[in-house]
Every structure is written in C-alpha cells, then in structure tokens.
Amino acid sequence: MEKKVVVLNVNGIDYELYINPKTLLVEAIRDYIGLTGTKRGCDTVSCGACTVLINGMSIKSCSVLAVQAEGYKITTIEGLEKNGKLAPIQEAFLDQGAYQCGFCAPGMIMSSQALLNENPNPTEWEIREGIEGNICRCTGYNSIVRAVQAVASGKYTEVKS
Amino acid sequence: MNKYTVINPHEPFRVINTHVRNIDGIAKVTGRAVYTFDVKLPGMLYGKILRSPHPHAKILKIDYSKALEIPGVMGVVTGKEDTLGVKQGIWRRYKDLCDEQILPVDKVRYIGEPVVAVAAITEEIAEKALDYIDVEYEVLPAVFEPMDAIKKDAPEIHEGFERNINVTRHIEWGDVEEAFEEADYIREDWFKCGGQAHMCMETRCAVSSYTPDGKLTIYHSNQSPYYMQALMAGVLGMREGDIRIISTYVGGGFGGKFELDGAIFCSAVLSIKLKRPVKIVYTREEDFIATKRRTPMYYYTRTGVKKDGTFCAREAKVFTNGGAYTGMGATALYLTGFFHSFPYKWKAYRYDGYRVYTNTLPSTSMRGFGAPQAMWCSEQQIEWIAADLGLDPIEMRRKNAHEEGTIIPGQATIASCGIQQCFDEIKKWIDSKGQLPPNRAIGISACGFMSGGIFNWFDTPYSFSSAVVTVNQDGTVELNVGAQEIGQGSNTTLAIICAETLGVKVEDVKVHSGDTDFNPADLGAWGSRQTLMAGNAVKMAAEDAKRQILEFAYAQSGLNIVYDLDIKDRWVHAIARPERGEDFVKVVRRAIRGKDGQRIVGRGYYTPHRKGMISPAYSYMLQAVEIEVDEETGKIRLCDSLTAHDCGQPINHLGLIGQLEGAFSMAAGYGYLEYMPFEDGKLMNPNLVDYKVIRATEMPPANIAEVDTYEPEGPYGAKEAGEGLTNPTAAAIGNALFRLFGIQIKECPIRAEMILKALKEKREKEQQGK
Numbered sequence: 001m002e003k004k005v006v007v008l009n010v011n012g013i014d015y016e017l018y019i020n021p022k023t024l025l026v027e028a029i030r031d032y033i034g035l036t037g038t039k040r041g042c043d044t045v046s047c048g049a050c051t052v053l054i055n056g057m058s059i060k061s062c063s064v065l066a067v068q069a070e071g072y073k074i075t076t077i078e079g080l081e082k083n084g085k086l087a088p089i090q091e092a093f094l095d096q097g098a099y100q101c102g103f104c105a106p107g108m109i110m111s112s113q114a115l116l117n118e119n120p121n122p123t124e125w126e127i128r129e130g131i132e133g134n135i136c137r138c139t140g141y142n143s144i145v146r147a148v149q150a151v152a153s154g155k156y157t158e159v160k161s
Numbered sequence: 162m163n164k165y166t167v168i169n170p171h172e173p174f175r176v177i178n179t180h181v182r183n184i185d186g187i188a189k190v191t192g193r194a195v196y197t198f199d200v201k202l203p204g205m206l207y208g209k210i211l212r213s214p215h216p217h218a219k220i221l222k223i224d225y226s227k228a229l230e231i232p233g234v235m236g237v238v239t240g241k242e243d244t245l246g247v248k249q250g251i252w253r254r255y256k257d258l259c260d261e262q263i264l265p266v267d268k269v270r271y272i273g274e275p276v277v278a279v280a281a282i283t284e285e286i287a288e289k290a291l292d293y294i295d296v297e298y299e300v301l302p303a304v305f306e307p308m309d310a311i312k313k314d315a316p317e318i319h320e321g322f323e324r325n326i327n328v329t330r331h332i333e334w335g336d337v338e339e340a341f342e343e344a345d346y347i348r349e350d351w352f353k354c355g356g357q358a359h360m361c362m363e364t365r366c367a368v369s370s371y372t373p374d375g376k377l378t379i380y381h382s383n384q385s386p387y388y389m390q391a392l393m394a395g396v397l398g399m400r401e402g403d404i405r406i407i408s409t410y411v412g413g414g415f416g417g418k419f420e421l422d423g424a425i426f427c428s429a430v431l432s433i434k435l436k437r438p439v440k441i442v443y444t445r446e447e448d449f450i451a452t453k454r455r456t457p458m459y460y461y462t463r464t465g466v467k468k469d470g471t472f473c474a475r476e477a478k479v480f481t482n483g484g485a486y487t488g489m490g491a492t493a494l495y496l497t498g499f500f501h502s503f504p505y506k507w508k509a510y511r512y513d514g515y516r517v518y519t520n521t522l523p524s525t526s527m528r529g530f531g532a533p534q535a536m537w538c539s540e541q542q543i544e545w546i547a548a549d550l551g552l553d554p555i556e557m558r559r560k561n562a563h564e565e566g567t568i569i570p571g572q573a574t575i576a577s578c579g580i581q582q583c584f585d586e587i588k589k590w591i592d593s594k595g596q597l598p599p600n601r602a603i604g605i606s607a608c609g610f611m612s613g614g615i616f617n618w619f620d621t622p623y624s625f626s627s628a629v630v631t632v633n634q635d636g637t638v639e640l641n642v643g644a645q646e647i648g649q650g651s652n653t654t655l656a657i658i659c660a661e662t663l664g665v666k667v668e669d670v671k672v673h674s675g676d677t678d679f680n681p682a683d684l685g686a687w688g689s690r691q692t693l694m695a696g697n698a699v700k701m702a703a704e705d706a707k708r709q710i711l712e713f714a715y716a717q718s719g720l721n722i723v724y725d726l727d728i729k730d731r732w733v734h735a736i737a738r739p740e741r742g743e744d745f746v747k748v749v750r751r752a753i754r755g756k757d758g759q760r761i762v763g764r765g766y767y768t769p770h771r772k773g774m775i776s777p778a779y780s781y782m783l784q785a786v787e788i789e790v791d792e793e794t795g796k797i798r799l800c801d802s803l804t805a806h807d808c809g810q811p812i813n814h815l816g817l818i819g820q821l822e823g824a825f826s827m828a829a830g831y832g833y834l835e836y837m838p839f840e841d842g843k844l845m846n847p848n849l850v851d852y853k854v855i856r857a858t859e860m861p862p863a864n865i866a867e868v869d870t871y872e873p874e875g876p877y878g879a880k881e882a883g884e885g886l887t888n889p890t891a892a893a894i895g896n897a898l899f900r901l902f903g904i905q906i907k908e909c910p911i912r913a914e915m916i917l918k919a920l921k922e923k924r925e926k927e928q929q930g931k
Contacts, residue, residue, distance in 0.1 A: 037192015101648025102189030103412030140826035
C-alpha cells in the first residue's frame with residue numbers, strides 16, 4: 001500500500017507523519033511520534049492499555065487507524081499534565097495507589113478522565129462500567145474507583161486551577 | 162466502599178505504616194516510566210519466533226534459505242546451529258531438573274515451543290519471514306494429562322524419567338497410621354485444580370544488545386535480574402559479570418517472570434550473531450501459549466478427626482501436570498504439600514507429590530505457589546467435615562489452628578501468628594450481616610503463607626538479599642538493592658525501611674534497583690521474600706550508615722556515656738533530650754570530612770539461618786466471601802468480602818492495601834473465571850476475549866481487618882503480604898456454594914455449567930428420595 005502523509009494533533013501539537021495507511025493509531029503514537037506512555041496489552045481490543053482521548057472521549061487506539069484520527073484532538077497520558085502540574089485524576093491515582101506495575105495505568109487514567117469528562121459525578125457502578133474495558137491485573141480496581149470518586153468529590157479542585 | 166481496620170496497632174513510627182505515595186508513582190501515572198516494551202536502541206532489529214505446531218515431535222530439518230532472501234531480514238538462528246544446546250533450569254543444583262533448551266536442538270515437547278528465531282529491520286518483515294521457514298518434523302505420540310502420562314505405555318517425554326515422573330516430594334511427621342486410628346471420623350476426597358495464566362499486562366519482552374567487546378546488555382521484563390544474569394551466563398557460556406540485565410519498570414510478574422523465556426534467550430542469541438540490538442515482544446497469544454502457567458493438580462486428601470473436631474491426621478497424594486519442563490514446578494510441588502497442612506496443627510501428616518511431564522505448556526510458580534490449590538482442597542474438605550459432624554466450621558478451625566510457638570516437626574517453628582484474632586473479626590462480620598437474601602451465602606477459608614524461601618536450589622554463592630546505603634554530603638541517600646520492583650511496591654517499602662532506620666524522610670531516599678551492573682545480587686521478587694529478606698538487608702545497611710554518622714555525633718557531643726543518640730526526621734539528638742540536637746545534614750558533612758571525604762556507606766545482607774526448611778516467618782489470614790448465584794444460569798456474582806489478615810507489622814500502608822485487594826481479584830479469578838481448556842495439547846482460549854479475568858464490574862469490596870502482630874525475624878516485625886492472599890478465595894467461593902445449595906464442587910475454576918450440573922444432580926437425588 002502506498003504511504004501517505006497524515007497530520008495528527010496529539011496533545012496540542014501537529015505531527016506530520018509519512019505512514020502506511022493501515023498503521024494503527026497506537027502505532028503512530030508509539031512508534032512514529034515516540035510517545036511511549038500509551039501501552040499495548042493485547043491484540044484483540046480487550047485490555048484498554050492503549051486508551052487515549054479523541055476530542056475528550058476515550059478510544060482504544062489499537063481499534064482505529066491513524067488516518068481515521070486525522071482532524072481530531074488526540075490526548076495521550078503525556079498530555080494530561082500542564083507545565084509539570086499533574087491533572088486531578090493523576091494526583092488521585094497517586095494518593096489511592098490506584099496502580100501497581102503501572103502498565104495499565106496510562107490507559108486506565110485516560111478511561112477515568114473520559115468518564116469524568118462525560119459524567120463529573122458518577123455513581124460507583126457508573127465508574128465500574130466506565131473502566132470495564134480496561135484490565136488491571138494488579139490492583140483489583142477498587143483503588144481506581146476510589147481515585148475517580150475522590151476527583152468527583154472535588155478533592156483536587158485547587159490543583160486544577 | 163472498602164473498609165480498612167487495624168486491630169492492635171503498634172506504636173506509631175515516623176515513616177513506617179504512614180500514607181506514603183509509591184515512589185515510582187509519578188513516572189507511572191504520567192507515562193514517563195520506560196518499560197522493556199518501550200525500549201528502542203539505535204540500529205535495533207526486531208525478532209520473531211517460529212513455534213512448534215506439534216505437541217511432541219522430532220525436528221528433522223530446518224530450511225530458512227527462502228526467509229533470508231526477503232529484503233530486510235538480517236538473520237535467523239536455530240538451536241542446533243547457533244546455541245550451545247545447554248539444558249537449563251532454575252533448579253541449577255540438580256542437573257536432571259535442568260531440562261529445557263529454549264531453542265530445542267532435536268525435539269519439541271509442547272505446542273508453541275520456540276523452534277527458530279528471525280531478526281529483521283521491522284517487526285512486520287520478521288513476522289512475514291516466519292512463513293518462509295520450512296521445518297520438517299517427525300510427529301511423535303503425545304500425552305496431555307498426568308494420570309495418562311504415568312501409565313506404563315505412555316510416550317516418553319524426557320529420556321530417563323520413568324513413567325514421566327519429573328520430581329517427587331515427600332513430607333511426613335508423626336505416626337500417620339496411629340493418628341488415623343485415633344480419629345472418630347475419616348473423610349477422603351479427590352479434587353482437580355486448574356491452571357491459571359499469569360497474564361501480566363506487559364507480555365514477555367526483551368531487548369538484547371551484544372557489543373564487540375564481548376559484553377551483553379539486556380533490557381528484560383522480569384522478577385529477578387540476578388537470576389536472569391546467572392541463567393543467561395550459563396546458556397551462553399559467558400561470565401555473569403559480562404552480562405548486564407536492566408529491568409527498571411516491569412509490567413507485572415506474578416511468579417511467571419523469573420525463569421528464562423524465549424524473548425530474552427532468542428533476542429540474545431540473535432544479537433550475538435548479528436552484533437546489533439534485537440528486540441522481541443511476545444504477542445498476547447504467545448504470552449498465553451508459550452510461557453508457563455499455574456500448576457494444574459489432581460489432589461487426593463484423606464483427613465481424620467475426632468468427634469469434637471480435633472484434627473488427628475491427614476494424608477495427601479498429589480499428581481501435578483508439569484507440562485513439558487521443570488521450571489519452578491518442583492518448588493510448587495513441595496510448597497503445595499506443605500501448605501496443605503496450613504494453618505492447622507496435625508498430630509501426623511503425610512504428603513506425597515508427583516510432578517508428571519506432559520506435552521503441554523509447562524507449569525510453574527504463580528502467586529501463591531501451590532498453596533491456592535492446596536487450600537482449594539483442604540478448606541473445602543474441612544468445611545464438609547464440619548458439616549458431616551454438625552460442628553461450627555469457624556470454631557472447628559479455631560481449635561486446631563496454629564499459634565505462636567507451634568512446631569511443625571522437621572519443617573518450621575511459628576514465631577508470630579495472629580489467626581485467632583482473624584477468627585474473631587470474621588465471626589463479627591458474618592454476624593453483622595444477619596440474614597442474607599435467599600440466593601446468597603458466605604463462605605470462609607483460612608490459610609497462611611511464607612515470607613521468603615529458605616531453599617537454595619539455585620545454588621547461589623551470594624547472600625539471599627543485599628543492600629548498600631550511601632549518604633551524600635547534602636543528606637540525600639542512595640539505596641542500592643538487588644530486590645526487584647514489579648509493581649508490588651518493593652522500592653517504596655524498602656525506601657520506607659531505609660528512611661525509618663536512618664531517621665530521614667522518604668523523599669531523601671533514592672532507590673536504585675533493576676540493574677545488575679550497579680546493584681548487589683539478590684534472589685529477586687518471588688516467594689514473598691523481599692519485605693522480610695531485602696527489608697532486613699536494608700535495615701542492616703541503614704543501621705551501619707547510621708552508626709557511622711552517630712560515631713561523629715557522639716565524639717562531638719561530649720555527652721555522658723550513658724546517654725544515647727538517635728536520628729529522627731533529619732534531626733540528630735539525644736534520646737532523653739530530643740530538643741538537644743543538630744541538623745542531620747550538618748552532622749553528615751562533618752562525618753564525611755572526618756572520613757577524609759569518603760561518602761558514608763553502609764552495607765547489609767540477609768540469609769536465613771536455623772529457621773527450618775521452608776521460610777523464616779509465616780503470614781496468616783482468614784477470608785469470608787459473600788456470593789450470589791443465579792440458579793437459572795449458574796452464574797456467580799461476588800457481592801462482598803472481608804479478609805482478616807496478619808502480616809506482622811505493616812510497613813507500606815498503601816502498598817499493603819493494594820496488594821491485598823489485588824490478590825483477591827486474582828484469587829477470585831482462579832476460583833470461578835480463569836479457565837484454561839486444552840484440546841490435544843492446544844490451549845483453546847489464548848486471548849483476552851475468551852480468557853476471562855476479573856473486570857471492575859465483577860470486583861466486590863475487598864474489606865481488610867489487619868491484625869498487627871510482631872514477627873521477631875522480620876524488619877520492624879514485618880512479614881509477607883500480598884501473595885498469601887491468593888490462597889483462600891477459590892475455596893471460600895466453593896464453601897459459599899456449599900452453604901447455599903449443599904453442593905460440593907471438586908474442580909476449579911468453578912464454571913457455571915458445573916453448578917448447574919450439581920444442582921440438577923441434587924434435585925434428581927431429592928426426587929429419588931421422595
């Protein structure tokens with residue numbers, strides 16, 4: 001297949017890539033742009049480790065082609081902090097120990113962020129449903145739920161400003 | 162949602178058991194943490210592995226000439242042409258248990274075994290090259306189940322192992338026959354325990370880089386860089402010191418990443434041949450079919466008790482499905498037999514374990530290390546015996562439970578044991594629940610676990626754990642350990658022990674781990690050993706450094722000799738007059754000047770001595786799990802749980818909660834979800850669509866009641882936490898089913914169809930009874 005120039009807007013920066021049109025978004029982000037915070041844990045769109053935000057909504061970046069993401073605002077884990085200040089959800093993950101090996105954490109944090117973007121006051125069950133597509137083998141999820149709840153409760157609002 | 166209670170808390174510490182964020186946390190929540198999966202070196206090639214499609218076959222001929230013609234393919238390696246053909250294994254002391262050539266020279270023994278490895282300029286080209294390699298096999302008869310493999314006419318999997326028996330283990334104390342004579346009631350059952358995939362989020366991966374100076378650097382996702390270094394030296398015919406293993410961030414281990422795997426071996430062999438860095442990342446499917454798994458077991462257990470519920474004797478016979486190679490399976494075989502006796506006193510006990518080779522994916526250690534299987538059988542049978550005798554299952558367990566000072570003849574002496582309080586907490590919790598809805602029930606299960614193994618089958622000449630503490634002139638501290646962080650939080654736990662001991666803050670301590678070039682040897686993260694063993698080494702190293710600093714402080718203070726000095730919160734002071742003191746950094750600077758400019762260096766090490774056969778200390782726990790069952794579908798839903806848990810003195814508060822909650826999710830998965838069906842040696846669900854792990858919607862509250870005890874052998878009284886809790890849950894779920902319906906499920910994981918079948922049989926029986 002003939003290579004193609006694709007412009008991806010990732011974390012507010014336009015990256016011009018010359019890639020095969022069948023390149024997955026996760027491959028473009030990791031292998032071409034070099035942002036390796038986004039992980040891959042399966043080949044079947046099952047684990048959620050590659051979750052990123054597209055216009056604020058969560059998407060598994062192994063399930064879309066890079067070309068399909070052109071023209072959208074893509075946010076990866078590296079794009080959550082602002083000038084070295086962590087986002088509330090990142091602070092909450094730290095306080096709750098909502099990660100252990102950390103391999104699922106970037107995807108899990110992006111799913112949590114997307115959930116909060118859509119529903120700033122989720123119930124416990126809504127949180128669980130919101131992160132159901134992300135597998136964490138270490139924590140048993142409850143600390144992640146607590147982290148999302150802590151953000152929803154406004155505990156980290158001053159960090160936001 | 163989750164409740165965390167502490168029973169008998171100890172004196173508060175400055176750092177220990179306070180809220181300390183994981184010291185690797187910032188890197189992990191911002192995407193900065195670089196895992197082996199993320200490593201990219203200049204000139205790096207990508208490797209792929211061609212795997213055996215047969216469960217048992219001779220390799221007759223390999224023709225890769227067509228693959229080499231593909232543009233971008235840089236080289237191919239095979240076992241015969243490019244390796245020394247060394248049969249390796251982690252039980253290095255025992256030659257006959259070193260049975261695995263990672264690239265076999267002449268024979269494959271399971272589907273998925275590596276046969277040929279290719280390196281190319283892209284992963285895609287390497288993958289394509291596999292299609293152009295022709296391997297001619299002579300297919301041999303294969304056998305997949307241990308009970309078939311021990312038959313006289315079964316195919317021989319390894320030469321010289323009669324009836325394919327790989328290892329046997331025997332544990333015995335007391336006069337078993339006599340003790341059974343004393344029993345009023347004897348019950349025997351056969352159980353079947355399934356395998357389980359470690360399913361680390363980061364699949365096996367490695368980047369090897371061999372350079373013309375004869376040095377090999379390997380980035381590898383593993384639980385013990387020292388083991389990797391030593392094992393790789395063995396298979397490559399190199400010196401350990403010429404191999405550097407870097408394992409900074411590891412995406413999970415769970416017992417599956419401390420043996421050599423195809424990624425590290427094949428990438429190294431390719432790199433040595435091609436003199437370029439080579440990266441191999443397993444796909445999720447490869448990670449399922451070609452690593453290792455929790456050991457499936459067939460368990461026979463016979464138990465004799467008195468009418469009043471006093472345990473007399475137990476006898477167990479176990480046949481494990483060893484798969485194609487030994488790995489850590491020999492240790493699992495011993496530990497399952499030992500922990501099958503836990504946490505109870507038996508007048509007499511006998512265990513015979515047989516690990517049997519089959520033509521399936523090898524089995525090995527996995528979180529719990531044989532004990533989840535042991536407890537699945539033991540704790541269910543005990544529940545049934547209590548019912549058979551009309552006794553209260555909690556009280557019957559309680560009266561037979563270990564206590565401080567219990568001696569397990571020839572095996573262990575129990576120094577600390579908080580299980581009695583665990584019984585109290587669980588009882589209170591169950592009582593507080595009152596009447597449950599009709600489709601719900603609570604099951605309980607007890608267990609204990611080790612805090613690191615005493616055995617040295619690896620034949621290391623080094624201390625089991627070592628640490629070096631270096632104090633810089635500005636008061637910052639470098640802590641170098643060989644202990645391995647795999648997500649369990651050991652870096653943080655060890656930093657806490659170091660800070661507490663030295664009297665500084667956690668943020669003053671920088672932990673260096675996961676690099677064999679700069680850190681002392683340590684057996685690594687397995688068998689729940691690091692908090693106790695590496696913790697003791699760190700405490701000793703920090704005490705050594707502290708002593709050197711205090712020597713200067715004493716010399717300078719002019720205090721009467723009866724006064725003691727200490728350091729807390731960066732303040733060097735007289736214990737009796739804490740306000741009389743001096744800033745830590747000032748003292749350190751002078752101390753360094755006094756050493757003619759040398760930094761303060763403390764050393765510590767730990768190897769268990771005179772602590773029995775198994776472990777220096779044991780954790781204890783009792784768990785209650787509330788489940789709901791849909792009788793139409795047989796589906797189980799976990800509703801609630803409480804674990805009463807004794808890990809001695811908790812060190813890393815946040816880490817402990819995380820480990821206990823996480824262990825619950827993995828243990829519950831073993832109980833009712835994580836099924837590995839094989840057909841003719843082929844795993845039928847090697848992907849995350851069909852292999853079910855617990856997801857957020859299935860996880861119940863994992864409440865914890867932490868019973869603080871003091872373990873004299875542990876640093877500040879600490880012992881194991883996090884692995885042991887993988888043991889009780891499957892049996893607790895089984896026991897809840899028994900409470901709910903009176904059905905006895907003898908195979909795990911418990912699948913819906915098994916529940917439906919048992920309910921149907923029960924109804925039929927009841928109808929016949931009418």
